[in-house]
Amino acid sequence: MTSTPAAPDPTMETIGRAVELGRAGDVDTARRQLADLWQEVGPSGDPFHRCTLAHYLADLYDHPAEALIWDIRALDAAASLSDERAQAHHQSLQVAGFYPSLHLNIADNLRRLSAFDAAQEHISRAEERSVALPDDGYGRMIRTAIEEVGAAIDLRDTARRDSAPGGS
Incomplete structure (x- = not known):
């Protein structure tokens, strides 16, 4: 869901750095950073940020019940997301x-x-x-x-x- 942004987006940059940490094996730090960012964005924050955050947070949990919570949050956020907002991040989305x-x-x-x-x-x-x-x-x-x-x-x-x- 991430790509080269059309304009600088500090939230997406933070998500990207945390995702890279997780992929490099530092799952606990990645999970903590994304969970902290989730608290900042909040349940009524930017749906693109919420969708992306929840999507990647889900991937950091091995237990399916924990991952499911985040996957449902990502799906819920997508329902509020417009193509226009997604394309503000990358025109192809x-x-x-x-x-x-x-x-x-x-x-x-x-x-x-x-x-x-x-x-x-x-x-x-x-x-x-x-x-x-x-x-x-x-x-x-x-x-x-x-x-x-x-x-x-x-x-x-x-x-x-x-x-x-x-x-x-």
Whole structure:
């Protein structure tokens, strides 16, 4: 969800630095920095910031219940987000392209919690909305993950996917 900003955005820069810390293995510091930033942004703050923050915070939790809380917050924020606001960050962004990943993440967490019917609803939404994904590496990665999670739901498999983001 992040890219080279159209104009300097200190909040997005802070998010980017914390995400890099997490990817480098300092998950606790990344989680703490993003949670502190969440407190600053607040529940009624900029929906682009809230969506991005919650999306990346979810990835820093291994337990599906903890990740699910943040994934739902990201989805809720996306509902308030306009293309115009997203494009203020990067001109190529369209909110419709966020939804496949957001629903995928919720479906995956629900599946891991054995809530298979609810997981099926969200994976179906992810599949329906996948038409908004670009035909590039990112789009292929999300489409592949949608297929993997859908198959795991069908099998009633609650194991963590090797390809899933996570805090460890």
